[in-house]
Amino acid sequence: MPSSDRTLAPASPEEVGLSREGLANTDAALQALIDAGELAGAVTLVARHGRLVHTNAMGVKSLATGEALAADTIFRIFSMTKPVTAVAMVILYDQGLWRPEDPIARHLPALADLKLADGSAPGRQPTMLDLMTHTAGFSYGFTPDDPVDALYLQSHPLRASSMTEMAERLGALPLAYEPGSQWRYSIAMDVQGAVIEGLSGQSLPDFMRTRIFEPLGMADTGFFVPAEKQDRLPGLYEMGPEGRLREARSLLGRDHQTTPALPSGGGGLFSTAADYARFAQMLLNRGEWAGQRIVSPQAVALMTTNHLSEALLAAGHGIGVQQIRPGYGYGFNGVVIYDPAAADLPVGAGTYLWDGAAGTWFWIDPVNDLLFVGLIQRMAVAGMPLVQPMTQRLIAKALLVG
Template identity: 55%
Template sequence: MIDPKNLATAALAALAAATQAHAQPKWPAVDAALSPYVEKGELAGVVTYALKDGRLVHASAIGKRDLETGAPMQMDTIVRAFSMTKPVTAVAMAILYDEGKWRPEDPLAKVLPELAGLKVFKGMDADGKPILAAPAHQPTIGEVMTHTAGFSYGFNPGYVDDAYRANSPLRAESSAEALGRIATLPLAYEPGTKWQYSISMDVEGLIVERLSGQSLPLFMQSRIFGPLKMVDTGFVVPDGKRGRFAQLYEWKDGGLQVPGPGPFNSAYAKVPGFASGGGGLVTTASDYARFAQMLLNGGQLDGARILKPATVRLMMTSHISPEIAAGGYGVGQQQIRPGYEYGWNGVVVTDPDRAQVAMGKGSYLWDGAAGTWFWVDPENKVVFVGLIQRLGGENTPQVQPVSQKAVKASLTP
């Protein structure tokens, strides 16, 4: 009699082999551009995945997903998406937009009245106490969608970010607790006047929960991951999949090391009480490519309609003013500038030549703290997903521009 456990193990092994068999580096320029980072020890491994005209044209896994065990990076390796969660949260918001449940001009407090009393930090008085004042207008949902609402992340020096570090909503154990913490934090600037990387997408997650009546994980699963057949994407890595979960690294003392305990090194062993719409997901290359291809297709994939075409266009259109675009704002490799602007939860390339990037006009993109990156290029009908697991810092590999140039070279006859 066949042991069911052995049968299940054999089935999983066959699935893994089939998934790995999809690796087809038809664009050798991509591997040539990225493999040196692995060879030099600057990355443990990298997965790249590209679709052209809706067809798989490149899939490659190089290096290791775990340097200690020697386990290879594979096409089905699960990684921490971190801020590549943000475009997914934009789609969750856009679904509710299509249902008429919010508009960009709506005050944030219309949906989350707990945030009606937010104040703007205006500096310190002569006694060294903070000056807090009512904003000229309450933050709008549209400003939340574009990092222009006045929120911060706690990454910067100064009074506002000190308050974020002391009372971080991202450490909350529930959505209600996170919302309560946000209500106590000052806005860093007058809404609509600046661009600042922030907890805005975590606020969006709270909006999704309030408007839908579901938790963010349940909403995303039922409205996005399930319909798109994103089978390995979510807020937790189940026991049966943990063998595919890549190790996280940071650059320290001249080499790759596993980071110590901290907010970036979660075990992802259970669904969090407060699910981060700004950075909580894990995913695979093929899963995220299905999400990106849905955007390229105008909101649908394989018969599953997620968004209206007009709403996808709205998401992938710049919503910042020329003054903000030219204001010198940005984070990491995403430096906002004329031609390289900001839509809903992601960069929009409005002028590739002016921005000096090797992507088509209208491309939509974002990245994550562990180096993951993707873009959707409507002009060239290309989707590209790149996955690594290395936190930024000294000697950060420039995987984004080199891969963009390699893809552009691959498209050239």
């Protein structure tokens, strides 16, 4: 099917080889979590063969008012920003502006001559491939008793007033490990935002808007939610010590109504299920949408290929549900399931996925030509239901034919 026809026009499940009952069972499993008080609500979207077959909104947008969640609710997608940043990066890769083997400092001089925590020079400076795969030696500052993370918490590079200041703060911090020797969830995708600005001459929001969001028709996606759309934001919750959902604070501190001073390529976007599905379908179309070339097939392949060594895959790295392991590797800014049997997941080889801090998740499965977007509003802390693998197993049971 030409990519111009793979633009999420509606279809019945049966037309694309999906079981209506299987889709209902997937939503029923999420509804059970809502009924149990684990989630306030959920929006799910499923597409196959470039056709939209299922969208459902369950539960409430606000626990205080009981207002129902809607399909066009604008969610805080946090780290589901990272795959979008990867696409922005590979657009510039297509232009020949960077290569994986380049030292990061070639494109961001503030990160020249990085040192290890003991003050010594690393065996090599981190490369762009390291930056794209969380193996550069950066961190996020999540662990106060880690000496490098403690320095991140003192410096707060993500509280800088500009990309330039963020890079300067980061350049003064030590690497957490020798580049390429570990996988550690990190500030890397925010650094990519600074690289994008430097290479493109545009701000990160303008680059994403003009090169990704507008071509894809992602009208409700951006780094802020304007005043006239603020009523479409849902409540944000976490599980309290008494076992009930309570209001939670956004990782961004507040919901921006104008472009933030430091737009986060690692976690700053807001989006809807329909918008994110357009992005995901473009990846399944190998970089095209409605006859427009967003990025080359070769760049999509580079982004959605595992780049971790066998040693890193076996080393026990990961974050939350995303535990790196044999079969479950990492491409550019997202997991790649390159061996489903080894990963113990019923998806096709080459499935690319990621999630967000408020529990949102998605995957694209090129073998089964399928995408799934799930949006919820519960901060993903200890005890969070494992909704991504759960829905992957349920959707696998809904597959009827190829």
